[in-house]
Amino acid sequence: MPESRPRNIPEATVARLAVYLRVLAGLADDGRSHVSSGELATAAGVNPAGLRKDLSHLGPCGVRGVGYSVASLRDRLTETLGGARSRPCVLVGVGRLGSALADYSGFPGRGFEFVALLDTDPATVGSSVAGLTVAPVAELETVVAETRASIGVITTPAEVAQSVCDRLVAVGVRSILNFAPVALAVPAGVDVRKVDLSVELQVLAFLDQQRDSTPSAVEPNRVERVRPLPSTARAGVR
Numbered sequence: 001m002p003e004s005r006p007r008n009i010p011e012a013t014v015a016r017l018a019v020y021l022r023v024l025a026g027l028a029d030d031g032r033s034h035v036s037s038g039e040l041a042t043a044a045g046v047n048p049a050g051l052r053k054d055l056s057h058l059g060p061c062g063v064r065g066v067g068y069s070v071a072s073l074r075d076r077l078t079e080t081l082g083g084a085r086s087r088p089c090v091l092v093g094v095g096r097l098g099s100a101l102a103d104y105s106g107f108p109g110r111g112f113e114f115v116a117l118l119d120t121d122p123a124t125v126g127s128s129v130a131g132l133t134v135a136p137v138a139e140l141e142t143v144v145a146e147t148r149a150s151i152g153v154i155t156t157p158a159e160v161a162q163s164v165c166d167r168l169v170a171v172g173v174r175s176i177l178n179f180a181p182v183a184l185a186v187p188a189g190v191d192v193r194k195v196d197l198s199v200e201l202q203v204l205a206f207l208d209q210q211r212d213s214t215p216s217a218v219e220p221n222r223v224e225r226v227r228p229l230p231s232t233a234r235a236g237v238r
């Protein structure tokens, strides 16, 4: 069933909506029924005006003086972000990073489920990781077709990431999450997000250096600055 999702939400806003969803999920777990825009904004590391602007993409949500219903805003965000149904994910490259991701218990609760793991290493193929038997990457096309995986996660060495990506795309995967330190080229209509923790660390190192050179800039109780997630584009080289 197609999901009623506004298509024109800017990507940076989508990234912040995902942060709000994570905060709301935590509040719901704590049994909270309502949250003010100020509290939600602080927990998400944005200012309240920005939060209200972001949430305006969902239509009317909060009630003046009462705030937001945690459960209904969480559900609205889940639906908007396409997490109302579980997304089957296939992961290629079951090494240190790949097996840690596959084993992370937080993804199913957010609507992502690893349905297949693939590798080339004979020592890894056939082993069990997170309850799944690692399949040989030679079977990628069959596995994707059988599991109907719609998201491909690439945690292989950089040298082979493009060929893995090409095979995933050729078999119909339209969403790729790439951890390999390489810019992947994909055709129009395929979305790639690249995760690179070294870029995040580099930014922190830069901010650290700036802070060292301007000690007066240190603010007590400063909220975390949330920037858009790492760069992405709709198609082409990234």
Ligand SMILES: NC(=O)c1ccc[n+]([C@@H]2O[C@H](COP(=O)([O-])OP(=O)(O)OC[C@H]3O[C@@H](n4cnc5c(N)ncnc54)[C@H](O)[C@@H]3O)[C@@H](O)[C@H]2O)c1
Pocket (backbone or CB within 6 Å): 092, 093, 094, 095, 096, 097, 098, 118, 119, 120, 121, 124, 137, 155, 156, 157, 158, 160, 164, 178, 179, 180, 181, 195, 196, 197, 198
């Ligand atoms: N984005 C980040 O922040 C971040 C952080 C750590 C590592 N990485 C990257 O993630 C990747 C994996 O890192 P790692 O430490 O887990 O490496 P690793 O060597 O432990 O794992 C790589 C796995 O890929 C498998 N592999 C190799 N060629 C393959 C192919 N053609 N098809 C399928 N599987 C194949 C290997 O057998 C191995 O199991 C590397 O590219 C690394 O640079 C990124």
